[in-house]
Amino acid sequence: MTSVITDSFTHDHHRCDRLLAAAETSLTLGDWSEIAPAAQALVAAMEQHFRLEEETLFPQLAQVFAVAANPIEVMTAEHAQMRALFEDLTAAVGTRDKDACVGILETLHFVGQQHNYKEETVLYPMADGALRERGEGIAACLPAQ
């Protein structure tokens, strides 16, 4: 069985993890000229990942595998929860509220790890099984690194 979706989307989770770690490091150093772009890069990467899941992966999976509807709904709700955190983060960066930024990134880290674990162990293997060779084309839409 192919694992191209599991492998490539997990790889992209790690890209987002590195950007989250970089944002946390920039906060520790306390230089706002670094914190703002680090936070922006994190939000942009996670948004890009969510969009590919919501606009391509999830609809294609739902089309061929009805059982996926419920986990997809849960994943999409968690994306919405994290998008609210992106807004909070952007606002906290805007007012240079370091403590708020640290707290938001901690929450994002926790929620994101739980979310990614569910995708990597349940949803992505389900997608590999159901979409088979179509997975290559979907994975190709992910950023190259």
Ligand SMILES: [Fe+2]
């Ligand atoms: Fe997701």
Ligand SMILES: [Fe+2]
């Ligand atoms: Fe994901």
